[in-house]
Amino acid sequence: MAMAWRAAPRVAARLALGRRGIASCIDPSVGLTEDQKEFQKVALDFAAKEMAPYMAEWDEKEIFPVETMRKAAQLGFGGIYVKPDVGGSGLSRLDTSIIFEALSTGCTSTTAYMSIHNMCVWMIDTFGSEEQRRRFCPSLCSMEKFASYCLTEPGSGSDAASLLTSAQRKGDTYVLNGSKAFISGGGDTDVYVVMCRTGGPGPKGISCLVVEKGTPGLSFGKKERKVGWNSQPTRAVIFEDCAVPVGNRLGAEGQGFSIAMQGLNGGRINIASCSLGAAHASVLLAQEHLTVRKQFGEPLANNQYLQFGLAEMATRLVAARLLVRHAARALQDGREDAAVLCSMAKLFATDECFLICNQALQMHGGYGYLKDYAVQQFVRDIRVHQILEGTNEVMRMIVARSLLQG
Numbered sequence: 011m012a013m014a015w016r017a018a019p020r021v022a023a024r025l026a027l028g029r030r031g032i033a034s035c036i037d038p039s040v041g042l043t044e045d046q047k048e049f050q051k052v053a054l055d056f057a058a059k060e061m062a063p064y065m066a067e068w069d070e071k072e073i074f075p076v077e078t079m080r081k082a083a084q085l086g087f088g089g090i091y092v093k094p095d096v097g098g099s100g101l102s103r104l105d106t107s108i109i110f111e112a113l114s115t116g117c118t119s120t121t122a123y124m125s126i127h128n129m130c131v132w133m134i135d136t137f138g139s140e141e142q143r144r145r146f147c148p149s150l151c152s153m154e155k156f157a158s159y160c161l162t163e164p165g166s167g168s169d170a171a172s173l174l175t176s177a178q179r180k181g182d183t184y185v186l187n188g189s190k191a192f193i194s195g196g197g198d199t200d201v202y203v204v205m206c207r208t209g210g211p212g213p214k215g216i217s218c219l220v221v222e223k224g225t226p227g228l229s230f231g232k233k234e235r236k237v238g239w240n241s242q243p244t245r246a247v248i249f250e251d252c253a254v255p256v257g258n259r260l261g262a263e264g265q266g267f268s269i270a271m272q273g274l275n276g277g278r279i280n281i282a283s284c285s286l287g288a289a290h291a292s293v294l295l296a297q298e299h300l301t302v303r304k305q306f307g308e309p310l311a312n313n314q315y316l317q318f319g320l321a322e323m324a325t326r327l328v329a330a331r332l333l334v335r336h337a338a339r340a341l342q343d344g345r346e347d348a349a350v351l352c353s354m355a356k357l358f359a360t361d362e363c364f365l366i367c368n369q370a371l372q373m374h375g376g377y378g379y380l381k382d383y384a385v386q387q388f389v390r391d392i393r394v395h396q397i398l399e400g401t402n403e404v405m406r407m408i409v410a411r412s413l414l415q416g
Contacts, residue, residue: 021294021384022062022116025054036324038111038290038331046108049101052085053109057116057287065117068241069387072233074198075120075241080153082124087113089151090128091276092135096143097151103276103342107283107334114287118391121287123242125280126194130157130203133273134220137260146201146220155200159277160190160221160247161270167191168404170205171213171267175249177206182256184208184219186227186249192398196245197230199223203273204247205266213267218260227252238390275341275349277399278356282334285395288388289327289363292370295385296320299374316373323366330359350412357405360395367392 025032034040039047060078068075082088090106092098101109106128113121131150135143149155166172175188186206193202202221209215221228231246261269297320300311310316337355340348367389371378378385396402 021291021298022054022058025058025112025115025290025294032294033324036290036293036327038108038286042108046105049105050108050112053087053112054115056082056085056087057113061113061116061120065120065241065384065387066381068117068120069238069391070240070381072240072243074195074243075117076153076156079120079124079156082113083151083153087124088127088153089131089135089147092128092131092147092151093143096135096147098131098135098147103279103338104335106276107279107338110280110283111287111290111331114284115291117241118284118288118388119239119241122239122281122284122391122395123194125284126159126277127153127157127199129273129277129280130159130201132276133203133218133269134260136272137218137265137269138220142220142258142260150201156195156198157201157203158193158195158199158247159273160193160202160204162191162193164189164191164246168401170270171216172211173205173207173216175204175206177208177217177219177254179208179256183253184256184259186219186221186252186254188249189231190247192234192244193247194239194242194244196243196247197233198243202228202247203260204249205270208263208266214264216266216270217263218266218269219254220258220260221249221252221254222258225252225254237393238387239394271349274399275352278352278405279334279338279341281395281399282330282337282356282359285360285363285392286327286331286334288392289323289330289366292367292385292388293320293323293327295383295388296323296370296373299377303375310373319369319373323369326362326366330355330362334359347412350409353400353405353408356399357402357409360392361402364389364392364396 086099089098090101094100134146163173177184177186200223204219204221208217227250229248234244303310334355337351340351371385
């Protein structure tokens, strides 16, 4: 591994040590309870020791780090906001945001997959029957098994309610036909939470089924080649006369779209939190580079233009963190405006944090474009956050609709 890559573990270690070496104005522990600081410290330590040293290798070799994630699950990170009676940690949405932000400083791509897995387990825990909860959740919370979320289709992305994957009921089974696109973990995971059409057109005709790997008629497309997120495989998930027991349906027929959207409210907080971690790590990488690198006989840190840029990056980071945590509290409290605030947080944090990471790369000059330097991986891994869990254009539509109808 190139010498420059040691900056990634070193930055993660600085975060793990807490306030030491980090300006208090961007300290992510400010305002947290003692319990939350402890959750954060555990996650930061794990990111520094178990993720950051391997982040580049996982990206380059496209390794899905199953054993590392199982170690994270031993700390309670496999079902963070799942009820304890089925193996979850029973923590709040704010606690979850704090943990995902911390883990993302070690490897954003891997943490983002873990956030999707957590969303799937929560959906089963929340909308499943007692039998379903006890059948699926314990092995998912321990990450003995992994989960994927299947909503997007080749012809329906932002317009999720127009999905075409059909599920025809025949006795005690549903027969699925269709395909899902861009599925994180697809082919390597064990449980697929699938939105499918059991009724007429529109959102009321959609139901939610849990499909297990190995079910006849379930297959996968080729592994996609992506700009970032290379530590998690992405494939199409294909159903060809795939028979799934009616007992694997979450909730009632026609409830699937509501389940999907409620899951995504939390998913948007989760992915925004992953963006915060990448941005914080990038600010520290830029800070370190400006201090060490010299041009025209003096450190880059003496250049006022770059000082101002760093100040703007820090300000964006703190503003985004405050909004994400505000939305997380609203979601936990079940507030009426929670869905809109989740959309605001996802929109603002993913846009602003990408700008932060990209500016950090720019501050590295030509070095920032080399794969020997960690900052370029944060840029590549964070870019897709503006697209998934609902594109940021859709987030704007949700916010505008709320304002104009309210």
